[in-house]
Every structure is written in C-alpha cells, then in structure tokens.
Amino acid sequence: MPPARSERRYVPIPLWRRARRIFLLAAVACLIPAGVSYVSAMGEKHNVGLGVSSVEWMRQHGGNSLVSQIENWYYTLTAPEKGGPPLRSLPQVGLGAAGEEGQEQSASYQPPNLKPLIRPALPGEGVWKKAAAHAGPRPPVLLATFRSDPEYPQFVAGVAWIDSSRTQLAYVPGLAEPPPPLSHRGPAEVPAPQRKHVVATFNGGFPLETSNAGLIYRGKVKEAMVNGVATVVEYRDGRVDVIRWHQGPGAPANVWFAKQNLPAIIDEGHLNPHLSDGPEWGETVNNAVRVWRSGIGVDSHGNLLYAAANFQTVESLAKILKRAGAVRALELDINEDWTSFITYRHPGARDPSNLLPEMFRPADRYLTPDERDFFAVYLRAGEKW
Amino acid sequence: MSLPRDISPGTAARRSLLADLLLAVALALLAFKLAAGIGVVAFLALLTTAVLLLWIGVEAAVRRVIRRGKTRRTRRQRRPSASSLRP
Numbered sequence: 295m296p297p298a299r300s301e302r303r304y305v306p307i308p309l310w311r312r313a314r315r316i317f318l319l320a321a322v323a324c325l326i327p328a329g330v331s332y333v334s335a336m337g338e339k340h341n342v343g344l345g346v347s348s349v350e351w352m353r354q355h356g357g358n359s360l361v362s363q364i365e366n367w368y369y370t371l372t373a374p375e376k377g378g379p380p381l382r383s384l385p386q387v388g389l390g391a392a393g394e395e396g397q398e399q400s401a402s403y404q405p406p407n408l409k410p411l412i413r414p415a416l417p418g419e420g421v422w423k424k425a426a427a428h429a430g431p432r433p434p435v436l437l438a439t440f441r442s443d444p445e446y447p448q449f450v451a452g453v454a455w456i457d458s459s460r461t462q463l464a465y466v467p468g469l470a471e472p473p474p475p476l477s478h479r480g481p482a483e484v485p486a487p488q489r490k491h492v493v494a495t496f497n498g499g500f501p502l503e504t505s506n507a508g509l510i511y512r513g514k515v516k517e518a519m520v521n522g523v524a525t526v527v528e529y530r531d532g533r534v535d536v537i538r539w540h541q542g543p544g545a546p547a548n549v550w551f552a553k554q555n556l557p558a559i560i561d562e563g564h565l566n567p568h569l570s571d572g573p574e575w576g577e578t579v580n581n582a583v584r585v586w587r588s589g590i591g592v593d594s595h596g597n598l599l600y601a602a603a604n605f606q607t608v609e610s611l612a613k614i615l616k617r618a619g620a621v622r623a624l625e626l627d628i629n630e631d632w633t634s635f636i637t638y639r640h641p642g643a644r645d646p647s648n649l650l651p652e653m654f655r656p657a658d659r660y661l662t663p664d665e666r667d668f669f670a671v672y673l674r675a676g677e678k679w
Numbered sequence: 680m681s682l683p684r685d686i687s688p689g690t691a692a693r694r695s696l697l698a699d700l701l702l703a704v705a706l707a708l709l710a711f712k713l714a715a716g717i718g719v720v721a722f723l724a725l726l727t728t729a730v731l732l733l734w735i736g737v738e739a740a741v742r743r744v745i746r747r748g749k750t751r752r753t754r755r756q757r758r759p760s761a762s763s764l765r766p
Contacts, residue, residue, distance in 0.1 A: 303688065324723075327717065352722065406723065
C-alpha cells in the first residue's frame with residue numbers, strides 16, 4: 295500500500311543531475327534571444343543559401359574567429375594533393391585573342407601575354423582574350439587563364455586586365471555590406487541606367503566587420519581608414535589605384551571612394567615578405583590554407599588586374615598577380631561563395647560570363663540585389679563598344 | 680523570513696526547479712556578458728543542448744531497457760511452471 299501523502303518524503307535529486315538540469319536550462323535560455331535574432335536575420339532578403347547566411351550571421355555576431363577556426367580545420371582536412379594527371383585543355387574564356395578583329399592594331403598599350411609556368415604549354419595558355427564581342431582594337435577588358443603552380447598542375451588561375459583609360463570603376467554597396475547606416479546605398483545591383491555601359495563586375499573584398507579596415511564612399515568616411523592597409527582607391531578625377539594608405543582616418547578631398555582590405559600582397563613590384571600568417575591578416579582563414587581566393591592590383595601603366603582561382607594560398611595568389619604584371623595588389627574575397635568576376639559580352643549587361651567556369655556564383659549575380667558590396671567597371675563616357 | 684520547511688514532495692520539487700531556473704538565467708546572462716557576441720553564445724548553447732538532450736535520452740532509454748528486463752524476469756518468476764499445475 296502506498297504511503298499517505300503526508301508521509302511521503304521528497305527525495306532530493308543528485309547534485310550532478312541538478313547541474314545537468316541547470317546547464318540545459320541555461321542553454322535554452324541562451325537560445326531564445328539568439329533564435330529571435332537569427333530568425334529575423336534569415337527573414338531578410340538574401341541571395342545566398344541558408345547555410346551561408348547562417349555562417350554570415352555567426353560572423354556578424356561575434357563568431358568570426360570561431361567560424362574561421364572551423365574553416366581552417368575543414369580546409370586543412372580537405373586540402374588537395376600535389377600532382378595529379380596533367381590537364382589537356384584550359385577552360386574557354388573570352389571571345390578570341392586580343393586584337394584579332396580584322397582591324398589594325400591600336401597604338402595604345404596592351405599587356406604582354408603571360409608566360410606559361412608549366413611546359414608544354416596548353417593551347418591558348420596565358421594568351422589575353424577579349425571579354426566582349428565587337429570590342430574593337432582596344433578591348434576594355436582582357437581575360438587569360440594559365441596553370442599557376444607547377445606543384446598543382448591541375449589548378450587553373452583566371453586573370454583579367456582592365457584598361458583604365460577606357461573604363462571607370464564604381465563601388466556598389468550590397469544589401470547588407472557595408473552595414474547600415476549608409477546614405478546612397480543604391481539598388482545593390484548594377485543600376486539599370488548603367489547597364490548599357492557595364493563591361494565587368496567583381497567581388498568587393500572582406501566585410502568591414504572582418505577586415506578591421508576602412509571605407510570611404512562617395513567622398514565620405516563610412517569606417518575610419520587605417521594607415522598601412524592596402525586600399526583600392528578612386529579619385530574624383532576618375533583615376534584608380536591600389537595603394538598602401540598613409541593619409542589618416544579621414545577622407546582626403548580628392549578621394550571619391552576607397553576600400554581597404556588587409557596588408558598589401560604586392561608592393562612596388564615585390565611580394566610582401568610577410569605573406570605567411572600573422573596578426574596583421576586579421577581573423578580569417580589562415581594564409582597558407584588553399585581555398586578560392588581573389589585579388590586586385592595595378593600594372594605599371596595604371597591598369598587594373600584581377601585574379602581568382604581555387605586552391606590558392608595568399609602567396610600563390612600574389613604570385614599569380616605578379617606574373618600578370620601587377621606592381622601593387624591586395625587580396626579581395628576568399629571562399630567560393632564570394633569570389634566572382636563577371637564580364638558582359640554584349641551591351642546592356644547581356645550574355646554575362648564568369649571568368650572561370652567553376653566559379654560557384656551565377657554569372658547574373660550582380661544583375662540582382664546582392665548581399666555584399668562589389669565593383670562595377672563601366673565604359674567611360676564617349677567610349678563605345 | 681524563512682521558507683516553510685514542512686512542505687509536500689511536489690512543492691519541494693517545484694522549489695528546487697525554481698532555484699535551478701534562477702541559476703540557469705544567471706548563467707545565461709553571464710554567458711552573454713562574457714562572450715564576443717550572440718553568435719558564439721548560440722553556437723555553444725546549441726552544442727550544449729544537443730549533448731545534454733542526447734545524454735538524457737540515452738539515460739532514459741537505458742533505464743527503460745533495464746526496467747523492462749527486470750519486469751520480464753519478475754513475471755517469469757511469478758508465473759507458475761507447467762509441472763506445478765499438473766494434478
């Protein structure tokens with residue numbers, strides 16, 4: 295017969311079980327505000343998958359070093375092996391070799407073809423090709439591919455050369471990057487009136503949260519500039535450069551936009567001697583980890599050079615840009631989700647094409663609103679296709 | 680003022696749960712204070728919740744299996760054998 299209610303005694307829960315209960319309740323209590331923040335963030339407009347958005351949410355809410363650490367483990371575990379069967383052909387990029395249009399060669403500067411690193415060279419390796427149809431004798435954008443690392447003969451790097459005398463660079467803010475508040479954010483895509491002039495678009499570099507660097511947009515400081523950090527800068531007269539910033543935190547009167555990202559990887563023709571990891575590279579995937587990487591530089595004539603490839607370290611990326619002729623350069627975005635270089639083969643942003651076919655994001659990425667900021671390359675006023 | 684001591688087992692259990700809940704909230708606040716951001720807290724909380732729920736689940740399953748085994752054994756012992764039923 296069970297004891298009467300008054301006779302029953304409370305048997306205390308063992309201490310370890312109470313501790314477990316406390317931790318479980320604490321974890322649930324933590325998940326409630328985090329869940330509210332996460333769900334509201336996921337409810338906003340996105341053009342990336344839930345997984346990528348979740349990782350971005352983590353990064354934006356103090357989890358940057360944690361995400362970077364996990365990425366480091368993942369990429370180290372899945373690192374490619376050296377060697378492998380040789381490639382028989384390179385991916386098709388561009389539309390025929392530069393200066394092939396049955397017209398006389400222009401007297402203006404065109405970059406020399408890239409010398410292949412691996413012999414025998416594959417057909418078209420390192421040869422500059424026009425990015426657009428009917429681009430005339432002075433194509434504004436040239437594309438080339440080559441195998442950039444003899445130890446990894448299967449990896450192909452894509453390089454783009456942008457004629458600064460025919461084009462104008464624009465910095466386009468994304469939906470979420472740079473973060474609010476930002477006046478004149480714009481449509482986060484190539485604006486409709488500009489589409490008839492757009493020849494290329496490419497990814498804009500680390501988010502401000504992770505780059506720990508500055509941004510000047512439309513002549514105003516969005517985030518204080520940091521001396522010594524590599525910077526893509528456009529002056530009010532339309533000139534573009536990649537420089538090491540030494541002008542203090544404010545916006546100089548002659549600067550229209552300036553975006554900073556990490557230390558320079560090439561400075562005055564030399565690779566940065568500190569391309570291995572160090573605190574100056576911030577909380578990101580280790581420099582020696584092989585992953586999709588992209589970078590931008592300028593050649594000795596002031597023209598822009600963009601490079602991207604999978605399975606690159608910071609050093610191998612710098613070597614690609616140097617081989618393409620860059621005298622100053624910085625690293626832009628890494629990871630397949632953020633690396634994009636898109637050319638438009640016909641006026642009106644028609645027939646977009648990725649620099650490398652294995653680029654993960656679709657070629658119409660910047661023709662719809664994008665999360666991240668990017669750069670758009672327009673033909674200058676008066677220049678025709 | 681002191682809390683009444685002569686209470687029913689149910690009240691004692693509820694009182695213990697309330698104390699644990701208050702401690703848990705304090706722990707959560709401390710986590711938010713110390714962590715770099717809500718993202719890190721969420722990640723760790725999610726891991727903790729998953730591990731603890733798994734632990735509780737496994738424990739409950741093991742306890743159920745043991746109890747079922749005991750019940751079966753007791754029933755077998757209680758059931759009269761066929762020979763004992765013979766006249």
